[in-house]
Amino acid sequence: MTDPLDEPGYLTPAQRLVVDAPPDFLLTACPGSGKTRTAGARFVVRAQAGDRVAATSYTNIGVDQIREVISSELGRTVGPESFIGTVHKFLLQYVFYPFAHIVMGCSSPHLVDAENAGDDVRLNGDNRWRAPLGGFRFRPDGSLLYCGKSLPGWSRDQITAAGSAEAAIMKRRAAARGRATFDDAMYWSLRVLRDVPGAAAAVAGRFDELLVDEAQDTSELQLACLTELSGTGRLRSLVLVGDVDQSIYAFQGATPQGVHRLVADRGMRSVPLVENHRSSQLICDVAVHFCSRDQPDVAVGEHADFTARPEIVFYDPAQPTTATDHFLGRIAALGIDPTTTTVLARNNALVTLLNNQAERVECAPRPKALGRAVMALRHGTAGRHDLVAVDKIIAYAAWGEADSLDGLDPEGRRQVRNATIDLITAAPALGLPLQQWIRDAAVVLRGVASELVAVPVRRSGDVLRSAADQGDVVAGDYFTRPSPGFAARSVHDVKGATREAVLVVARGRTSPYRPPEAETWTAHLRGEQVPPEHAEEQRILYVALTRARKYCAIALPTNTSTAVIDSLQRAGFLRRRIEGG
Numbered sequence: 001m002t003d004p005l006d007e008p009g010y011l012t013p014a015q016r017l018v019v020d021a022p023p024d025f026l027l028t029a030c031p032g033s034g035k036t037r038t039a040g041a042r043f044v045v046r047a048q049a050g051d052r053v054a055a056t057s058y059t060n061i062g063v064d065q066i067r068e069v070i071s072s073e074l075g076r077t078v079g080p081e082s083f084i085g086t087v088h089k090f091l092l093q094y095v096f097y098p099f100a101h102i103v104m105g106c107s108s109p110h111l112v113d114a115e116n117a118g119d120d121v122r123l124n125g126d127n128r129w130r131a132p133l134g135g136f137r138f139r140p141d142g143s144l145l146y147c148g149k150s151l152p153g154w155s156r157d158q159i160t161a162a163g164s165a166e167a168a169i170m171k172r173r174a175a176a177r178g179r180a181t182f183d184d185a186m187y188w189s190l191r192v193l194r195d196v197p198g199a200a201a202a203v204a205g206r207f208d209e210l211l212v213d214e215a216q217d218t219s220e221l222q223l224a225c226l227t228e229l230s231g232t233g234r235l236r237s238l239v240l241v242g243d244v245d246q247s248i249y250a251f252q253g254a255t256p257q258g259v260h261r262l263v264a265d266r267g268m269r270s271v272p273l274v275e276n277h278r279s280s281q282l283i284c285d286v287a288v289h290f291c292s293r294d295q296p297d298v299a300v301g302e303h304a305d306f307t308a309r310p311e312i313v314f315y316d317p318a319q320p321t322t323a324t325d326h327f328l329g330r331i332a333a334l335g336i337d338p339t340t341t342t343v344l345a346r347n348n349a350l351v352t353l354l355n356n357q358a359e360r361v362e363c364a365p366r367p368k369a370l371g372r373a374v375m376a377l378r379h380g381t382a383g384r385h386d387l388v389a390v391d392k393i394i395a396y397a398a399w400g401e402a403d404s405l406d407g408l409d410p411e412g413r414r415q416v417r418n419a420t421i422d423l424i425t426a427a428p429a430l431g432l433p434l435q436q437w438i439r440d441a442a443v444v445l446r447g448v449a450s451e452l453v454a455v456p457v458r459r460s461g462d463v464l465r466s467a468a469d470q471g472d473v474v475a476g477d478y479f480t481r482p483s484p485g486f487a488a489r490s491v492h493d494v495k496g497a498t499r500e501a502v503l504v505v506a507r508g509r510t511s512p513y514r515p516p517e518a519e520t521w522t523a524h525l526r527g528e529q530v531p532p533e534h535a536e537e538q539r540i541l542y543v544a545l546t547r548a549r550k551y552c553a554i555a556l557p558t559n560t561s562t563a564v565i566d567s568l569q570r571a572g573f574l575r576r577r578i579e580g581g
């Protein structure tokens with residue numbers, strides 16, 4: 001069988017140049033430019049040349065995609081001298097677990113959920129006002145910033161000022177007992193790299209190349225860690241891959257400027273990829289109005305000449321699901337299979353409404369993942385993703401972290417997978433009320449986790465947590481997946497993904513203080529100043545539109561202002577008149 005890397009069509013000349021480029025560069029890549037394919041190919045070529053390569057990405061989805069290129073497209077395995085995983089996992093594995101005890105002052109560090117970080121923090125020492133400890137995040141200089149859920153009458157800056165001193169004491173106490181949240185672990189890793197002699201050089205020298213995909217999303221603390229590794233002079237090659245226009249994680253401390261600083265400090269070259277293999281030219285032509293580039297990307301893929309114009313459709317704000325109905329009609333007319341499309345919304349409340357789940361109760365992610373896997377198995381539709389989700393629940397229960405799976409040998413993994421099958425097959429009947437189902441499932445979980453380890457680290461009731469208001473809902477009804485084509489999702493969920501068609505549903509006005517989403521998205525088109533927090537909203541729209549190969553549309557509430565509609569039309573969207581719209 002020929003190696004895909006030798007086939008002329010697999011990589012374009014521009015992509016091949018990136019694969020073979022000398023060390024140390026920033027790859028700036030437009031949406032659909034094949035940066036994941038290029039990164040995967042570079043990994044393979046460097047590894048084949050004998051280099052030890054660490055390929056990281058900000059999200060698990062990003063990591064899965066690089067793995068997919070390496071193993072499915074290029075048919076390679078990843079040897080133990082190399083690494084593929086999130087930046088977070090990289091820092092945990094090579095910095096936090098081996099060294100953090102030194103800076104935390106504990107015997108062995110472990111991770112805790114942000115919700116279980118510790119007691120609430122009193123604001124200004126006043127017992128009546130409390131903020132969750134997990135909501136305070138370390139900055140690289142050791143100060144704290146409140147990023148948690150809002151409190152009535154308090155801005156986040158006020159909570160930071162009123163709670164940071166006490167939160168700092170509590171976090172240091174927790175550290176002395178070995179406890180750190182996911183986010184704190186990045187701070188303690190940074191402290192290791194800065195303060196533990198030789199640690200940064202040892203980690204930097206462990207690999208010949210460190211490749212960071214989705215670099216624009218790397219958090220402030222992670223970027224500071226990369227800067228420390230770079231500063232040792234032992235990191236032979238750093239390759240940052242990203243697109244600042246797709247930076248949508250500012251709320252987790254990501255700063256596109258931070259990437260540019262690192263690039264400048266290290267004197268890295270910038271290499272661009274500007275051909276879009278995903279979308280039609282018509283989609284590229286509208287998308288350019290929502291990014292910082294002034295020229296549209298050049299569509300070169302299979303659907304470059306697809307003739308469906310991006311459109312505006314309208315929906316009744318009292319019934320957002322009408323947006324989905326219009327979309328269904330359009331894609332049927334275009335001959336697009338609905339299961340290859342997606343409906344996106346910025347806001348989770350709107351996602352819920354679009355999925356017709358408004359009346360439904362809340363359910364924590366782990367019991368939901370288990371329930372869906374049980375449901376899928378009973379319908380014969382369970383996929384790898386369902387089983388992996390349950391593997392992670394079991395690993396979390398047994399060893400305290402879902403990530404422990406990665407440290408297991410093949411036999412250990414086989415045992416976990418057997419436990420997964422046991423848990424799914426022995427799960428309670430789906431006709432039970434949801435709350436009862438979760439409680440009974442927790443009992444089964446305790447049994448299977450104790451088969452793996454004598455004393456599971458987590459209480460099964462904490463792993464699978466039920467809630468008081470779940471009693472009225474039948475578990476089976478709750479876990480039924482909405483039909484795959486029309487499960488609305490948040491834009492963050494589909495980052496890096498490709499769909500045949502995309503509908504982005506804009507939320508109308510929900511408060512006197514917050515403009516309707518479409519107004520924010522189009523402010524710059526109407527010549528208005530865009531504050532930084534709104535710039536991120538525009539990037540979110542940009543990410544959403546650029547997921548589409550053939551057709552994209554924006555659904556606006558019928559009461560959207562003419563100025564907004566006109567600005568979208570000027571950007572190239574076709575206004576579609578629909579019955580009743």
Ligand SMILES: Nc1ncnc2c1ncn2[C@@H]1O[C@H](COP(=O)(O)OP(=O)(O)OP(=O)(O)O)[C@@H](O)[C@H]1O
Pocket residue numbers: 009010011012015029030031032033034035036037038243277278301495496497498546
């Ligand atoms: N040289 C190529 N020839 C044909 N198809 C390609 C080529 N490179 C990439 N593609 C295809 O284009 C699509 C987008 O590629 P990929 O997911 O790697 O892009 P990306 O740059 O990571 O996108 P984004 O930044 O928008 O997430 C994929 O379907 C991929 O298989």
